[in-house]
Amino acid sequence: MFADYLLIATPLLPLLLALLIPMLRSAHIMILAPVTALLAALLIPVNSSIYLPWLLTGVYWKLDSISQLFLFFSALIWLVTSLYVIYAHDDQVKRSIYRCLFMLAMAGNMLLIVAADMTSFYLGFAMMGLSAYGIILRPSQRARRAARIYLGFTLVGELALFIAMLILFSSSDSILFTDLQQQAIPDLAVAFLLLGFGIKLALPGLHPWLPLTYTAAPLISVAVLSGPMMKAGLLGWIRFLPSGAENLQTWGGVLIWLGVAGLLLGSILALMQYRASAILAYSSIAKMGLVSSLFGYSLAHPEQAELVIAALVLFAMHHLLVKSALFIGLDDYQQRRGQSRIFFGLVVLSLSLIGLPFSGGSAAKSALDLATDGDLGLLLMLSGFATALMMMHFLTTLRTQTMTGNHIPGHSVSRMNVNLAWWLLLPIAWFGPFMPGSILFEAKSLLLIAIAIALFFYIRQGWSRASTLALVFQPGDIYHLFKNVRLTNPVLVKRDHSSSALFTWPQPRPGKSSSSPSLTIPGLLWFAVLTLLIISLLVPS
């Protein structure tokens, strides 16, 4: 009984709070919703379900092991971001309409996670997607344009999903996901599903909204957009396209290659960006390309599907945690004009994303490798390699970048406390979704990472010499393709060799720094990598 109420409260509480918040003076009550969702993920026994026949055309909610993972980690991110929203200093984020739509998006997210029927899922997906418009919007021209483009893509995605649902319902005569598993899925429906969720996952060609949005919206919004909301697209595929149907195998092959294209496109464009948030945005596209490929693999190989999906969900959860945490950290970093402590946190997160041994990233990758029988080993390797390059680029850009964030006037105690939440999130993001003890040591990936990092700095040298030739795509790439492909200056600024001090901790640089950081960061990284290499040699495998 208690479990039932908790399950009902998971999506309904944020919905109710969304209506209450404009009337209340304090927004603290917001955190009630993600806390409830966390409790739901922890306390509700797996496979509990409820059926509410009066709602819509009869809704069926269920918490299976996949939704449990999604719910727990999404709720965690929603919790931390809620705290940031409550104590926000950004005028936009402080507005009650922002909070209201933030809660609505949360409600939609929770709903689609617990949904076991198409209508509830669609309701949640639509609610989440449309409400997000309001948390992207800012008064600036750029943000308005980004929000408009986002909305256009989202509407198209929703209608695609709507059509797919109509076709699915007509062929199966049921709105329950479990009934979809029994028969073939019409090709037209598959195409619309790939389109609908492909927009959320920014498949190549459907991606221009993403970099535009991520670079224009408040970073706290981006944290939820890139984490919980984006992964909803993957959940959609898992729910609507149960592997096993004959015709899905061909589609799986298509999706594998689409994903590879996304991975390449995202990685290459990420390296051409000169704004930290844009690099993270394109790295999301690359990662989602990998996710799409892996999902395509699960469709193409039904016999391995269960394992692949399980590993894929773990991988997605890791990305959800780290990417959200990165954006939250980036927000903090910019607000505080580049505080070193926060930079350290960002380095930790980046390393986990790269998949350094003993991190969740490496565990997720080996789980995937195992599940796919090593079939996609090359792709995983490529992705790890690209991620290492991208994250190095991100970190160095961050250090060279001028801090333009609106600095918080005076000392803000509340903001400090909120920052604590981020620090608490760090260890979870590092290991998550794995338990610290369960992560095995992977030596072979280490070499790859080392090569990538070396290559990065090598290219960086060469690149800066040829910097005028470096083509820089604006975030949103093909959106601008017809308007302005900009030939601007350096992705990477010419390095200044004057500074030395290999082992000093990086200091925040006041004002605009035309020179890049010293060798400190690469040095430290090299040091870390070498140490681990030595350890790996000492530890008998």
Place this chain on the structure above:
Amino acid sequence: MDIFDSLPLLILLSSLLPGLAIFLVREESHVLRTSLNLFGALTKLGLVGLMIWGVFHEWVSDMRWQIAPGLELVLHADALSVVFVTLSTVLWLVTTIYAIGYLEHSPHRSRFFGFFSLCVTATVGLALAGNLFTFVIFYELLTLATYPLVAHKGTPEAVRGARIYLTYTLGGGVLLLIGVVWLHTIAGPIDFQERGVLSDLTHLDPWTLRWIFLFMIIGLGVKAALFPLHGWLPQAMVAPAPVSALLHAVAVVKAGAFGIIRVVYDVFGVEYADALGLLPFLGAIAAFTIVYGSVKALSQDHLKRRLAYSTISQVSYIALGTAILGPLATIGGIVHLVHQGVMKITLFFAAGNYAETLGIHHVSEMDGVGRRMPATTLAFSIAALGMIGIPPIAGFISKWYLGLGALQAGAGLWVIPVLVASSLLNAAYFLPILYRAWFKPAVVKWPAEKPRSGRWEISGALMWPPVITAVLALLFGLFAGAPFSPLEWATLIATREY
């Protein structure tokens, strides 16, 4: 079950008698007029509640009066009439409250409310009409009762709009009458009957029937604002806001749509109409009107005009649902009769509130209006999102069933693109309004702001009606599966029609 048998008449009288009485009430007797209005509306609501119960258990029977040999006035309550009667009754009550607030201190209130009651009487009458003859009588009565309402303001513009309205609808009425008389001469008196009557009369020439259908659909299509007969609707928006609200949501436009449903289902029978090849014809017109209305709405800056074109588009969903063979499409069409009603009335109430309080008539003046009038704007937003078809608002349910019906009938290839295009277009003309209202900074000075009095953004009589109807739109969608929801009734009707 005596009370159940006389219910249709009682329901008619519950608005007719107060209406006639109001004509006699002196202009200043505000309290008496309001009491009469509310008494009528509430009584009718109670009676309709009884009727719902009666029809659900199939207790209600016909009432007949012979006028001439072979010509009978028939009042009859079936599941379909219940839907329309309930819609009119509930929305009439809400609109009456709104109109009382809206017309405070304006002249000719007794005339207004008198005709207002007559208008609702006519609407309920044609909902309860048991045969084509009775239907036509109430249909014409509706035209005449609405004319003074449209012209109410008495400005040259209002008179012109009302004149156009009258020209169109009287013309349509004539065509409908021709169709009805023709059918009467060849087939005798025709009572509405579930699954139709004409299919059993095999001696009739199919081509004659096709011509009769054409006449009837044109006659009804004028009120239902099917392209190219829609020209009067945007002109008629000169009427006061409560009239526009009623016109677009319940009375006139819906009377046409309801007539189309009656003719297709209960005269021809949907399967027979399909066999005659009439449904694709109706469907094509409806589909074109849906897209056409939305495209025209895009370019309107005048808020009420934009809403008027939106009505043209949305009401054709009903005709579309009727034109697709199969129970699911029927459900979609009939349920949209109710859903469009509650959503559109909300939009017009809100438009009236903006005009009344801030002097806003144009979309371009709506910047930041959400912060000045949050309740009204919230209601407007819910209704607008519902029109686009965003779940869980009522419009989604309509769209879902129409889409399923189209696939069931194998018409998915042309219906679904129409639905999708319409959704996108709806988004394109409603979302910019919402963006302006909620996200743009407010202008320094509103066009004609009235001083604020009382605790709400606007007087309660004007604020609550849109809020209530918006909540209804939300509940109809959210609790579509609950007993006695519009969807359940539409399902009941569909099972009785096939």
